[in-house]
Amino acid sequence: MTNRRNVFFYYRNSDDIGAKVESLTKLAEKYGFTVVSHSKDANIIASIGGDGTFLQAVRKTNFRDDCLYVGISTKGSASVYCDFVLDDTEKIIEAITTEQVEVRKYPVIDVKIDESASFKCLNECTIRSGIIKTFVIDVHIDEIHFETFRGDGMIISTPTGSTAYSKSVNGAVIDPLLPCFQVSELASLNNNRYRTLGSSFVLSGSRRLRLEVAQDGNDYPVIGMDNEALSIRSVQQIEVTLSPSIIKTVKLKDNSFWEKVKRSFL
Template structure:
């Protein structure tokens, strides 16, 4: 695409990553692309590293809606978000140049803590007890109390995030073409006082989820947005919904979501 020629590259700052970043820049410049150090002026944002680097690139550049994201893997293997290999940069330049370029859209969730400015997650939002004891959350769906959770915490994941932390605790893998998000328990305690569904459940993108933290001395939970910790004290309420925003990436032939899942896990 001729109108997608300004590229910002995100990488770690260690010596090896910076050397590889320099080589990627040289390859892109050779193909006629322009490299910018200002991500706001880029219409393509590329991460170098792993899926974690891709998540950081998206977060550090503000979940841009007017640009295309792409990930370059350094391991020699495809990852969920890294469609390209460092040793085959030509494939990436040709894919971005493609006149019939197709775009894949990954959904985000929007999270607001105690009515503060909302933030976004591409993989998941997690909330866990910050001390060595369980804590209590009221799980409220569309204004109605669904269950009162006692345990270590909850993971709220996007469809693409369903293959990450969520999957490791036996949550379902969800097709990203479905506009939804998933709630998965971490070590729930079920007894005569507290009762939960006991399995992950998937909610329509039209639903609103609210988590109310019981103020019992454990009201400073550990929270994370994707792979970044969130330091907010005295948490009372967390509201979560499927965002209208999406992350756009290059859609490659023979590299659908389920083909990626098959390569990674089967």
């Protein structure tokens, strides 16, 4: 990490974390790093908190693919996005003084809503009914009409996001080395009129997913972008593709994605 010298700390300000961030700042400066006050001046962006804070750090700094993101957990253990623990300074020092640091690359999805808005997601995009009423969504893969869905909503997840909301509805856990994204159903209705695949499916990174929402009075869907929710009236179409952007993080020895999955779930 010695060729990257400008560090920006992203965290939710509170009394208990302020002193720890100050000590981390002194540690960084001791080893020749400059702590900057704005993310645009940084080539290392370190989130301090949990996985949710890491997702916010990536989103609030505009999914930069020209810098290295580092997750530092305040919860006493590492997690999917947090490779370091705030109180374990020995591992942090080892990483910042290493001449050559391996970089892990995480896929990102691009989401376009109608013609009005576009977003990136590191974890997942979700569309859910905002009222007690099901959706009807026509699902298109490239130019092919695949199925007509009726239910509570759908989850489109990245490989790293496959361990989150998608997994809770029996989606597969996907290796982030695979450039792809996964589509999972939320409480689909299957009867003589509506018939869906009934299971999650994985699309190649070269595919385009298009969800066309039937305009039947369900005008206020909740659109989830990672851990943020948007309320957009009269959504007609959502288009999802794999982004050319990637998120780079530190790759530590004995802390691969699958070791993280084992630590988290087994």
